[in-house]
Amino acid sequence: MTYEVRPLGPGDQQLAWDLGSLTFGYHERPMPEGWLSDSPGRRTLGVFDPAGRLVAKAVDREQGQWFGGRIVPASGVAGVATAAELRGRGLGRLVLTRLLQDARGRGAVISTLFDTTPGPYRALGWEEVGALVYYRVPTRVLAEIRPDPTTVLRPATEADLPAVDAIYREVARTGTAMMDRAGPAFVTADHDGCTVAVDGTGTIVGYATWDRGPGYDASGRLTVDDLIGLTPEATRTLLAMLGGWASVAPTVVIRLGAADPVWALLARGDATPESTQPWMLRVVDAPAAVAARGWPRHLTGEVDLELTDEVCPWHQGRHRLVLAGGTGRLEPGGAGTVRLTPRGLAAWYAGAAIPQQLRRSGFLSGGTADTDELLRTATAGPAPTLHDYF
Numbered sequence: 001m002t003y004e005v006r007p008l009g010p011g012d013q014q015l016a017w018d019l020g021s022l023t024f025g026y027h028e029r030p031m032p033e034g035w036l037s038d039s040p041g042r043r044t045l046g047v048f049d050p051a052g053r054l055v056a057k058a059v060d061r062e063q064g065q066w067f068g069g070r071i072v073p074a075s076g077v078a079g080v081a082t083a084a085e086l087r088g089r090g091l092g093r094l095v096l097t098r099l100l101q102d103a104r105g106r107g108a109v110i111s112t113l114f115d116t117t118p119g120p121y122r123a124l125g126w127e128e129v130g131a132l133v134y135y136r137v138p139t140r141v142l143a144e145i146r147p148d149p150t151t152v153l154r155p156a157t158e159a160d161l162p163a164v165d166a167i168y169r170e171v172a173r174t175g176t177a178m179m180d181r182a183g184p185a186f187v188t189a190d191h192d193g194c195t196v197a198v199d200g201t202g203t204i205v206g207y208a209t210w211d212r213g214p215g216y217d218a219s220g221r222l223t224v225d226d227l228i229g230l231t232p233e234a235t236r237t238l239l240a241m242l243g244g245w246a247s248v249a250p251t252v253v254i255r256l257g258a259a260d261p262v263w264a265l266l267a268r269g270d271a272t273p274e275s276t277q278p279w280m281l282r283v284v285d286a287p288a289a290v291a292a293r294g295w296p297r298h299l300t301g302e303v304d305l306e307l308t309d310e311v312c313p314w315h316q317g318r319h320r321l322v323l324a325g326g327t328g329r330l331e332p333g334g335a336g337t338v339r340l341t342p343r344g345l346a347a348w349y350a351g352a353a354i355p356q357q358l359r360r361s362g363f364l365s366g367g368t369a370d371t372d373e374l375l376r377t378a379t380a381g382p383a384p385t386l387h388d389y390f
């Protein structure tokens with residue numbers, strides 16, 4: 001059968017709602033008046049059968065993510081669905097392959113997604129590199145933390161929001177893969193509370209965004225999306241505030257990265273994962289992705305790479321990775337000393353695995369102890385962390 005792959009048009013919105021809502025289980029709701037699958041920074045690609053039926057779709061979100069102190073243009077993939085009767089027949093591959101081509105055409109150099117199952121994405125070169133985890137903590141544990149006496153907490157006002165955004169950005173910039181929340185597809189969530197921490201000089205040095213769940217019995221809970229302190233005093237005082245809910249919300253559910261400073265005040269044994277949402281990365285255009293991110297400023301060196309990639313054939317072949325002074329480039333050519341599969345390239349770029357691990361997984365071959373060391377150091381950094389589900 002010949003399928004047409006094309007962006008959705010105005011007349012396709014009901015089809016997109018029907019396929020998406022049935023797949024993801026909100027089909028009891030009618031399509032909201034004026035609903036559109038696309039919005040600024042979001043483009044939906046559809047696969048249509050000869051009768052004009054939408055049989056598969058995927059959304060490309062225009063977003064940026066921080067790597068090595070620079071924002072890397074990314075395609076966030078969402079809303080991937082194939083009609084139930086046609087799964088396993090290549091339509092997912094068709095729509096995602098075309099999505100990667102189009103994303104590259106608009107300047108995306110990597111792609112990330114939250115996977116319900118890794119299989120279909122691994123087949124196409126994405127690899128799991130991290131997970132967004134909410135931890136459940138008994139609130140009484142937080143009630144033992146003493147606030148800093150010089151730090152004042154108050155609800156954020158509209159005028160504080162730029163300072164709150166700047167705090168997130170300062171932390172995201174030093175992370176690996178954290179979302180650029182100024183990107184076009186980013187939608188700021190509403191919260192019951194946004195609390196700012198102000199130091200003795202009147203500067204906002206931390207904030208927490210939180211939602212109060214229903215009830216004040218054993219089921220009462222507080223969900224905290226961000227708790228970011230730029231100083232230990234801010235982190236401590238914000239955590240102590242959460243502890244103040246112990247009598248009416250015995251559980252705090254908080255989103256934390258693996259190396260969050262909050263762990264310095266919390267026993268790991270008191271925190272149980274409440275939900276774990278793995279996410280994956282793919283390199284869409286290797287030379288552009290290498291040029292886009294930041295690299296260690298004190299690292300200078302070269303490694304000859306050979307990339308295999310049938311899904312993104314434009315970057316297949318031999319390249320020399322050249323790193324110097326915090327910048328990197330891939331030059332065509334070289335001896336192809338280290339061979340990387342797409343999943344290996346993804347995990348290495350994200351700093352999610354070192355060359356020795358990639359070799360044992362079958363994602364990297366060739367090379368020497370020296371090339372291993374250079375590649376390891378090049379992408380060593382904080383564990384890949386995303387605080388925003390999409």
Ligand SMILES: CC(C)(COP(=O)(O)OP(=O)(O)OC[C@H]1O[C@@H](n2cnc3c(N)ncnc32)[C@H](O)[C@@H]1OP(=O)(O)O)[C@@H](O)C(=O)NCCC(=O)NCCS
Nearest residue numbers: 080081082087088089090091092093114115116119120123
């Ligand atoms: C996930 C989904 C979109 C895949 O679409 P599809 O049309 O079935 O995928 P394809 O037939 O093109 O398969 C693509 C590749 O993934 C592999 N694959 C597909 N489903 C798989 C699974 N459940 N487990 C492991 N591998 C799988 C296929 O073997 C194929 O690899 P190959 O081409 O190398 O053989 C489809 O199964 C679906 O709609 N699932 C329900 C919704 C969902 O989970 N969406 C994903 C949200 S992140």
